[in-house]
Amino acid sequence: MNAPRNPAIHPELTDALRAAVAGKAAAARTLLADAAAEFGDALAFANSLGAEDVALTELILGAQLPIEIFLLDTGRLPDETYALLAELEARYRTRFKLYFPDAAAVEGYVAAHGIDAFRDSVPLRRACCRVRKLEPLARALAGKQAWITGLRAAQSPTRAGLATREWDAGNGLVKLNPLADWSEAEVWAYIHLRELPYNALHERFYPSIGCAPCTRAISLGEDVRAGRWWWENPDSKECGLHKHQ
Numbered sequence: 234m235n236a237p238r239n240p241a242i243h244p245e246l247t248d249a250l251r252a253a254v255a256g257k258a259a260a261a262r263t264l265l266a267d268a269a270a271e272f273g274d275a276l277a278f279a280n281s282l283g284a285e286d287v288a289l290t291e292l293i294l295g296a297q298l299p300i301e302i303f304l305l306d307t308g309r310l311p312d313e314t315y316a317l318l319a320e321l322e323a324r325y326r327t328r329f330k331l332y333f334p335d336a337a338a339v340e341g342y343v344a345a346h347g348i349d350a351f352r353d354s355v356p357l358r359r360a361c362c363r364v365r366k367l368e369p370l371a372r373a374l375a376g377k378q379a380w381i382t383g384l385r386a387a388q389s390p391t392r393a394g395l396a397t398r399e400w401d402a403g404n405g406l407v408k409l410n411p412l413a414d415w416s417e418a419e420v421w422a423y424i425h426l427r428e429l430p431y432n433a434l435h436e437r438f439y440p441s442i443g444c445a446p447c448t449r450a451i452s453l454g455e456d457v458r459a460g461r462w463w464w465e466n467p468d469s470k471e472c473g474l475h476k477h478q
């Protein structure tokens with residue numbers, strides 16, 4: 234259990250918040266059950282182990298919905314993320330499917346550019362994300378018709394207007410975002426009400442957790458995306474997993 238230190242992730246559990254969360258959780262569960270029935274084995278949940286994805290894990294596994302859950306292990310994740318992975322696997326008595334980067338592709342990138350070359354330029358950062366995330370994601374989604382993400386409209390300006398169901402032209406799939414209309418407070422309320430484990434880094438002011446070298450803590454009130462690739466211009470800060478024009 235994480236010791237509470239970050240007030241932003243401990244909203245007051247008022248009756249209004251509890252009621253809002255109950256309604257949204259029921260709607261999300263219905264959406265997920267309908268998707269499982271519609272797509273069967275051709276549906277998968279890309280779990281990044283962020284707060285939203287912990288909530289989705291509970292919505293899926295707590296209701297025993299037959300939805301494949303997979304993770305991308307980039308090889309650069311923080312220890313706290315692996316600890317959470319182990320905790321979730323123990324809680325649900327399951328093993329998540331992990332996809333790793335192609336070893337030869339990582340070796341080639343590191344040999345050509347250096348181990349931390351993602352700091353040298355935006356193209357090299359994108360190339361690292363391509364090798365460590367996008368290619369494994371493409372393998373994970375091969376043969377699928379739809380995928381589930383924990384994206385929320387309120388997460389960043391590039392995600393405003395996000396729908397719960399959209400066409401993902403980049404991957405040629407239906408993309409389902411069951412938490413699209415959830416607020417950050419609702420996500421955290423759901424986590425605490427269900428007593429779900431979460432990444433210890435959230436208590437240390439990390440809002441959005443990715444690879445260890447590319448993620449940092451932010452100040453209260455700062456935009457959540459300020460915690461990722463902070464050395465870059467804000468306009469370049471999508472990793473390519475989720476693009477919204």
Ligand code: SF4
Nearest residue numbers: 351361362365444447
């Ligand atoms: S987030 Fe950083 S370390 Fe992770 S794949 Fe992208 S550039 Fe590489």
